[in-house]
Amino acid sequence: MRDLKYNKLLSGLTLSTKIREELRVDLKECLLRNSTVRPPCLTMVLVGDNYASKMYVDFKHKTCQQLGISSRLVSLDSSVSQEELLVVIDKLNQDDSVDGILVQLPLPDHIDKQVVLSRIDPRKDVDGLSPYNQGLLMAASSEAVVPCTPLGIVELIRQVEPNLEGKLVAVVGRSLLVGKSVRLLLENYNCTTIGIHSKTKNPQTLCQMADIVVVAVGHAGIIDKNWIKKDAIVIDVGINKDNSSHTVGDVNRDSVYEQTINLSPVPGGVGPMTITMLMKNTIKLWKKRFKIKTKYC
Amino acid sequence: MRDLKYNKLLSGLTLSTKIREELRVDLKECLLRNSTVRPPCLTMVLVGDNYASKMYVDFKHKTCQQLGISSRLVSLDSSVSQEELLVVIDKLNQDDSVDGILVQLPLPDHIDKQVVLSRIDPRKDVDGLSPYNQGLLMAASSEAVVPCTPLGIVELIRQVEPNLEGKLVAVVGRSLLVGKSVRLLLENYNCTTIGIHSKTKNPQTLCQMADIVVVAVGHAGIIDKNWIKKDAIVIDVGINKDNSSHTVGDVNRDSVYEQTINLSPVPGGVGPMTITMLMKNTIKLWKKRFKIKTKYC
Numbered sequence: 148m149r150d151l152k153y154n155k156l157l158s159g160l161t162l163s164t165k166i167r168e169e170l171r172v173d174l175k176e177c178l179l180r181n182s183t184v185r186p187p188c189l190t191m192v193l194v195g196d197n198y199a200s201k202m203y204v205d206f207k208h209k210t211c212q213q214l215g216i217s218s219r220l221v222s223l224d225s226s227v228s229q230e231e232l233l234v235v236i237d238k239l240n241q242d243d244s245v246d247g248i249l250v251q252l253p254l255p256d257h258i259d260k261q262v263v264l265s266r267i268d269p270r271k272d273v274d275g276l277s278p279y280n281q282g283l284l285m286a287a288s289s290e291a292v293v294p295c296t297p298l299g300i301v302e303l304i305r306q307v308e309p310n311l312e313g314k315l316v317a318v319v320g321r322s323l324l325v326g327k328s329v330r331l332l333l334e335n336y337n338c339t340t341i342g343i344h345s346k347t348k349n350p351q352t353l354c355q356m357a358d359i360v361v362v363a364v365g366h367a368g369i370i371d372k373n374w375i376k377k378d379a380i381v382i383d384v385g386i387n388k389d390n391s392s393h394t395v396g397d398v399n400r401d402s403v404y405e406q407t408i409n410l411s412p413v414p415g416g417v418g419p420m421t422i423t424m425l426m427k428n429t430i431k432l433w434k435k436r437f438k439i440k441t442k443y444c
Numbered sequence: 445m446r447d448l449k450y451n452k453l454l455s456g457l458t459l460s461t462k463i464r465e466e467l468r469v470d471l472k473e474c475l476l477r478n479s480t481v482r483p484p485c486l487t488m489v490l491v492g493d494n495y496a497s498k499m500y501v502d503f504k505h506k507t508c509q510q511l512g513i514s515s516r517l518v519s520l521d522s523s524v525s526q527e528e529l530l531v532v533i534d535k536l537n538q539d540d541s542v543d544g545i546l547v548q549l550p551l552p553d554h555i556d557k558q559v560v561l562s563r564i565d566p567r568k569d570v571d572g573l574s575p576y577n578q579g580l581l582m583a584a585s586s587e588a589v590v591p592c593t594p595l596g597i598v599e600l601i602r603q604v605e606p607n608l609e610g611k612l613v614a615v616v617g618r619s620l621l622v623g624k625s626v627r628l629l630l631e632n633y634n635c636t637t638i639g640i641h642s643k644t645k646n647p648q649t650l651c652q653m654a655d656i657v658v659v660a661v662g663h664a665g666i667i668d669k670n671w672i673k674k675d676a677i678v679i680d681v682g683i684n685k686d687n688s689s690h691t692v693g694d695v696n697r698d699s700v701y702e703q704t705i706n707l708s709p710v711p712g713g714v715g716p717m718t719i720t721m722l723m724k725n726t727i728k729l730w731k732k733r734f735k736i737k738t739k740y741c
Contacts, residue, residue: 277579278576278578278580282576282582285582285620285624286575286578286620288558288575313644315645334618337641339643341638343636344631344634346609346610346634353636
């Protein structure tokens with residue numbers, strides 16, 4: 148019964164369904180009005196055969212299909228060299244039929260992620276992880292392609308709290324992909340942000356002050372009620388397996404529910420929102436390229 | 445007598461003198477060992493005739509001379525168009541005799557600063573303000589060219605507190621040039637950072653918790669003792685004129701001294717450190733270009 152307790156506004160499944168339908172309708176109208184323009188195309192690059200990565204790529208592919216986005220997969224052996232991978236990226240950068248390039252992470256250890264992400268043309272960097280786009284996010288530029296997970300997190304939070312101005316946000320975890328990016332994005336909404344990480348002293352005390360807590364650590368159940376202020380909004384970005392192989396987040400749900408019902412579920416919270424925002428970014432890049440403007444995005 | 449009270453370790457003049465001498469000697473040795481390589485060259489672009497900007501350019505030029513760095517000035521009329529300025533940047537990007545390009549800010553209102561800074565080749569972006577370099581800073585990449593003021597701030601703090609790990613830092617102000625950049629840089633040293641700005645609720649309470657407070661707001665005397673914890677380190681980045689036309693910082697010194705002597709002076713604190721770090725960045729870019737390695741930097 149505990150699942151009934153959480154604030155339904157934080158269901159990523161429900162919100163995703165709504166946004167995906169809006170995107171689908173908007174895209175269909177765009178294509179009707181611009182009959183000479185081909186549909187958007189997302190190309191994913193998958194290195195190796197990591198089970199989870201393949202599953203994510205499959206989710207993304209299916210969602211593209213549902214929305215009318217064309218999607219391709221470049222599948223490379225795990226032994227591919229960094230140079231060979233860069234050649235693939237260069238070709239996709241130059242390929243006029245490709246609007247968005249997504250390199251599925253993680254990459255094998257012999258490949259420098261930073262070098263690969265830097266190589267993606269910023270105009271096709273649908274994940275917003277190239278240094279150029281990260282710099283634009285930092286500058287609060289409207290030109291920035293913002294990473295999908297932070298975008299999804301902000302959309303979820305705004306369901307419960309539309310006015311973010313002045314809210315104190317503690318972000319636990321400082322990955323580029325989530326922690327650092329979501330702090331910058333929330334600051335652009337006039338939040339005050341604290342970055343909490345493994346070297347932070349008294350992290351609980353800082354978290355307890357926060358109106359909103361975003362947890363992206365990758366450690367099951369690391370956050371319990373002692374970290375959370377009464378009625379705070381808690382966004383759980385973690386995806387872990389517990390001892391019974393169930394998918395669980397970074398937050399100890401049963402404990403945190405004693406403080407607040409404003410807790411995003413895992414699964415069905417940030418995960419589907421990330422894929423939805425990937426669709427939104429793909430359409431955004433395509434629109435920008437073909438100079439298509441609509442009221443929606 | 446109050447000037448005698450501040451912690452001399454936070455004198456930017458003293459520390460700058462030491463670092464500049466080290467840079468001068470290091471550069472001299474580099475040039476002796478690499479006799480075919482020309483000295484580093486910094487080119488500054490000044491638009492208009494703002495008195496303070498001209499003064500800063502002049503300081504930088506003189507410091508280059510002292511260190512054996514060649515410096516040039518491209519001086520443009522305030523009516524120059526954005527397109528014309530971009531042509532100048534493009535030429536400097538392609539000019540093999542130039543290692544570092546610095547566009548003196550502020551630019552006139554009709555020019556989009558972001559567009560101009562984005563145009564600088566990241567390998568010549570000596571101020572570290574292009575989106576690409578900002579993104580590398582965010583990624584904690586060793587390849588990043590870090591902006592000069594944040595670099596200078598960290599050098600000053602480390603004089604008083606060499607071990608930054610776990611320190612709680614409140615940064616007041618969220619400019620790209622200082623506030624956001626210094627937070628990312630300090631986080632790379634394992635500090636915990638809070639970004640405080642005009643929309644922050646209870647900013648005093650948050651500041652009072654901090655071991656280190658960096659103030660970069662541009663408002664004379666905005667921070668007094670009620671914001672500062674006993675013996676905290678306070679770095680004053682502001683440069684303002686008081687009613688008697690004296691140069692003062694953002695911190696009310698007489699008040700803050702009641703809480704701590706660890707306050708950087710204005711003038712003579714962050715200002716000279718910024719110019720020193722500009723010299724360091726220029727030499728760094730030059731060394732990278734000519735693949736010169738030394739023990740110093």
